[in-house]
Amino acid sequence: MTARPAPTAPPRKRRSRAERERQILAVAEQVFADEGYQAASMDDIAHRVGLSKPMLYEYFGSKDGLLMACLHRAKQELFDTTTTAAAGANGPEGLLHDCLLAFFRFSDDHAQAWALLRNEAAVPVSSVSSELESIRLQQIGFTAELLRGARPDLDEVRLEAYAESIIGACERLALWRERRPEVTARQATEHLMSLLLPSLGTGA
Known part of the structure; x- marks a missing residue:
């Protein structure tokens, strides 16, 4: 009886460049968030991904370029999250509520991305600091546009002031929640809504 040939393993599917980049960014985001920019090692990231260090470069x-790519991805994810929330909201109050809730849920559901966004003091690279500020300015601009639709009576200076204040309050509350993990995203939203609504009402 002729022996059957031993079964061969199916060929490993080769990742496309886009798939490989997404894998690298997911691993790098976690390493940067867990260990900090200074301590993060390109050798470690390459090993976790299964690439050589030269291929990672x-x-x-x-390393700066990899961090910038992680920040670009986090920026897009945050923008997509808040714009999706805005698209499904009803009325000015619902719009504000849903966008705030989306922001706080983003900080929960994308913990590594949020850790990168909030940890700018630990990254002594001017280009990275500029990118972090551009993310903040993106959210401020987005918030100002929402306010413009809800409160057409507000002048540009007050719109900018309100938008800056809202984003600053969101960032601080997100940091506060790290010390108060029992506070849910919905509870943080209600706290901020209680603070903001008297000032943002049509009679302000």
Whole structure:
């Protein structure tokens, strides 16, 4: 009786460049968030991904370039989250509520991304600091547009002031929740709504 040939393993599917980049960014985001920018090692990231270190540099150029790519992804995810919430909201109060809730849920559901966004003091690279500020300005601009639709009576200076204040309050509350993990995203939203609504009402 002729022996059957031993079964061979199916060929490993080769990842596309886009898939590989997403994998690298997911791993790098976690490493940067867990260990901090200074302590994070490109050797460690390459090992976790299953690439050589030179190949990792081929994708992103440098450690700074890899961090910038992580920040770009976090920026887009945050923007997508809040714009989706805005699209499904009803009325000015519902709009504010749903966007605030989306922000706090983002900080819960994307803990590594949020850790990168909030930890700018630990990254002594001017280009990275500029990117972090651009993320903040993106959210401020988005918030100002929402306020413009809800409160057309407000002048530009007050719109900017309100938008800056709302984003600053969101960031501080998100940090506060790290010390108060029992506070849910919905509870944080209600706290901030209670503070903001008297000032944002049509009679302000």
